Amino acid sequence: MTRVLVVDDEPQMLRALQINLEARRYTVATALDGDRALDEAAETPPDAVILDLGLPGLDGTEVIRALRIRSAVPVIVLSGRSGAADKVIALDAGADDYVTKPFSMNELLARLRAVLRRPASDEPIGGSAVIGDHTVDLAGCTVRPVPIRLTPTEWRILTVLVQHPGRLVTGRQLLLDVWGPGHERKTNYLRVYLAGLRRKLERDPAHPRHLLTEPGMGYRFEP
Amino acid sequence: MTRVLVVDDEPQMLRALQINLEARRYTVATALDGDRALDEAAETPPDAVILDLGLPGLDGTEVIRALRIRSAVPVIVLSGRSGAADKVIALDAGADDYVTKPFSMNELLARLRAVLRRPASDEPIGGSAVIGDHTVDLAGCTVRPVPIRLTPTEWRILTVLVQHPGRLVTGRQLLLDVWGPGHERKTNYLRVYLAGLRRKLERDPAHPRHLLTEPGMGYRFEP
DNA sequence: TCGAACCTTGACGGTTCCTTGACGCGGCGC
DNA sequence: GCGCCGCGTCAAGGAACCGTCAAGGTTCGA
Numbered sequence: 436m437t438r439v440l441v442v443d444d445e446p447q448m449l450r451a452l453q454i455n456l457e458a459r460r461y462t463v464a465t466a467l468d469g470d471r472a473l474d475e476a477a478e479t480p481p482d483a484v485i486l487d488l489g490l491p492g493l494d495g496t497e498v499i500r501a502l503r504i505r506s507a508v509p510v511i512v513l514s515g516r517s518g519a520a521d522k523v524i525a526l527d528a529g530a531d532d533y534v535t536k537p538f539s540m541n542e543l544l545a546r547l548r549a550v551l552r553r554p555a556s557d558e559p560i561g562g563s564a565v566i567g568d569h570t571v572d573l574a575g576c577t578v579r580p581v582p583i584r585l586t587p588t589e590w591r592i593l594t595v596l597v598q599h600p601g602r603l604v605t606g607r608q609l610l611l612d613v614w615g616p617g618h619e620r621k622t623n624y625l626r627v628y629l630a631g632l633r634r635k636l637e638r639d640p641a642h643p644r645h646l647l648t649e650p651g652m653g654y655r656f657e658p
Numbered sequence: 659m660t661r662v663l664v665v666d667d668e669p670q671m672l673r674a675l676q677i678n679l680e681a682r683r684y685t686v687a688t689a690l691d692g693d694r695a696l697d698e699a700a701e702t703p704p705d706a707v708i709l710d711l712g713l714p715g716l717d718g719t720e721v722i723r724a725l726r727i728r729s730a731v732p733v734i735v736l737s738g739r740s741g742a743a744d745k746v747i748a749l750d751a752g753a754d755d756y757v758t759k760p761f762s763m764n765e766l767l768a769r770l771r772a773v774l775r776r777p778a779s780d781e782p783i784g785g786s787a788v789i790g791d792h793t794v795d796l797a798g799c800t801v802r803p804v805p806i807r808l809t810p811t812e813w814r815i816l817t818v819l820v821q822h823p824g825r826l827v828t829g830r831q832l833l834l835d836v837w838g839p840g841h842e843r844k845t846n847y848l849r850v851y852l853a854g855l856r857r858k859l860e861r862d863p864a865h866p867r868h869l870l871t872e873p874g875m876g877y878r879f880e881p
Numbered sequence: 882t883c884g885a886a887c888c889t890t891g892a893c894g895g896t897t898c899c900t901t902g903a904c905g906c907g908g909c910g911c
Numbered sequence: 912g913c914g915c916c917g918c919g920t921c922a923a924g925g926a927a928c929c930g931t932c933a934a935g936g937t938t939c940g941a
Contacts, residue, residue: 437839460840519762526768529775532755539742545749551839552752575825576875586898587874622917623901630919641919650908650917809887846890849929856930864930873897873928882941889936897928906919911912 436462437551440481442472442498443513444490452485455540469493473501478616480506483551485543488514488525496528503529509550513538564597564658566645567638573597583635588613592628596646596656605653629654659685660774663704665695665721666736667713675708678763692716696724703729706774708766711737711748719751726752730821732773736761787820787881789868790861796820806858811836815851819869819879828876852877 439461443449446467453463464481466472469490476484484502488495499510509531514521517535525533531550534543563572570579573594578585585593591613596604606625610618618624629648633640647655662684666672669690676686687704689695692713699707707725711718722733732754737744740758748756754773757766786795793802796817801808808816814836819827829848833841841847852871856863870878 436842437834519765522765523768526772531772533769539745542742542745542749545746546756548839549749549754551834572825575822576872577824577826577878584872588899590875621900624899626918626920627900630921633919648918811888844889845928847888849931850889853930853932871929874899884941885939887936887938890934892933893931895928895930897926899924899926901922901924903922904920906917908917909915911914 436460437483438462438464438479438481439547440464440466440472440475440484442466442469442484442490443487444468445487448487451540452543455544459544469495469498469501472498476502476506476508481508483547484508484510485547486510486512486530488512488516488521496525499525499528499530511543511546511550513543562597564593564600564645564656566636569636571597571636578636585632585635588628589632589635592625593632596654600656600658603649603653603655607653609654625654659683660706661685661687661702661704662770663687663689663695663698663707665689665692665707665713666710667691668710671710674763675766678767682767692718692721692724695721699725699729699731704731706770707731707733708770709733709735709753711735711739711744719747722748722751722753734766734769734773787816787823787868787879789859792859794820794859801859808855808858812851812855812858815848816855819877823879823881826872826876826878830876832877848877 437460439456441449441452441456441463442465443452444467449465449467453465456463464475464479466475470493472484472486475481486495486498490498495512495514499512502508502510510529511532511534512525512530513534513536514525515536522533532546534546563570569581569583571577571593572579573590576585576590592609595609595612606622607619609625610621614621614624629646630640633643633646637643637646645657647657649655662679664672664675664679664686665688666675667690672688672690676688679686687698687702689698693716695707695709698704709718709721713721718735718737722735725731725733733752734755734757735748735753736757736759737748738759745756755769757769786793792804792806794800794816795802796813799808799813815832818832818835829845830842832848833844837844837847852869853863856866856869860866860869868880870880872878
């Protein structure tokens with residue numbers, strides 16, 4: 436099911452969008468301001484974001500920039516201002532489309548379909564990392580030069596670690612990112628999967644040089 | 659240099675766009691009607707297309723569909739009609755954005771930057787791929803040296819896979835690209851059609867070497 | 882009207898992956 | 912030395928996923 440995150444400070448507008456989107460079989464998440472929108476997007480990444488620019492607190496363009504740091508999710512901006520300058524600012528901040536209020540629901544839905552049609556819209560911005568003799572490409576989910584198969588969970592863990600190169604990632608954070616809320620205590624998962632990743636990628640799995648354990652803290656990817 | 663193809667039947671508008679785009683260091687190609695636009699796009703594939711809907715001869719939406727058969731190039735539609743219905747038709751035909759005349763040049767340029775920013779926008783659909791004893795030509799929808807019939811759905815799936823050679827394509831993405839929004843859960847479609855493609859193209863369908871499955875992740879075309 | 886090609890849908894068996902528990906090892910404090 | 916705790920390893924059961932097949936439904940043209 437396609438997830439759409441709708442951000443608007445007016446409950447009426449929020450509700451109207453939610454009803455229309457759910458009628459088209461989209462899964463809808465809502466947020467009333469920018470901070471909660473970023474929390475929600477971090478929790479369960481949406482496939483698209485519909486964002487009202489006129490938010491209290493965090494500015495709409497800042498929300499776009501914050502989203503862009505971690506993902507390439509398409510963003511459609513709603514705004515009451517039709518001036519060209521506003522559109523330029525929002526689009527250059529990273530928005531994918533700009534719709535002026537009042538708008539037709541059909542037009543918004545068509546624009547939503549247009550941005551969702553793009554390839555790789557749900558894939559996180561990934562880089563690549565060198566581990567042992569292997570180069571892993573997060574975007575393409577490939578390992579070169581020797582093809583090695585990783586399971587979906589292994590890819591997710593590796594993605595989180597590689598996106599914070601050299602920095603400690605707590606077990607809690609890892610469990611939250613990969614398994615979601617409610618699994619923060621299952622540290623044995625991490626032991627099992629980190630062992631698997633080392634066995635597949637590290638030159639000497641017993642003495643890892645890139646996928647390191649910080650006892651009592653968490654794990655760290657060392658480039 | 660980024661190539662932009664501008665299609666408009668009014669020479670004045672064409673010239674205005676060309677001057678503004680070239681001032682921003684874009685390379686500009688122009689066409690006065692849909693047929694010549696398609697010829698030009700086939701000759702030297704552009705990185706983006708700016709298309710006036712009100713063309714003589716070939717309808718604008720048909721131009722979009724024709725472009726979409728062969729490439730994923732971003733298309734920005736210009737139109738004098740601001741009705742929501744027209745926008746829906748154009749966007750669903752495959753347009754990426756819709757700008758109503760009269761428009762601000764800065765807004766158009768911002769939208770152009772927005773569509774060019776997305777990844778892989780310049781990758782053509784064309785080309786061919788070797789699978790088993792067969793060479794499939796995506797542009798001509800033919801298989802050599804032995805002609806093999808593929809159904810429309812099979813062509814669409816194969817196109818998506820071959821466009822990302824060596825990279826993983828999630829089942830979600832495939833379903834979204836081929837069947838559109840609302841079908842993301844019907845993974846059995848993929849099982850049926852991938853089996854069909856392997857039976858027709860792979861040397862040993864039971865042990866595919868080019869149309870690979872990544873369990874839990876998706877599928878991958880391995881050249 | 883009929884038939885052919887294509888698309889959908891469901892069911893079944895085999896494979897892969899996730900989860901879970903048990904065990905061993907090493908460090909640390911007592 | 913002894914027990915505790917965190918971590919690495921391993922194996923088994925169950926769940927989820929995939930390949931395959933066949934039947935029903937739809938569309939399109941003869």
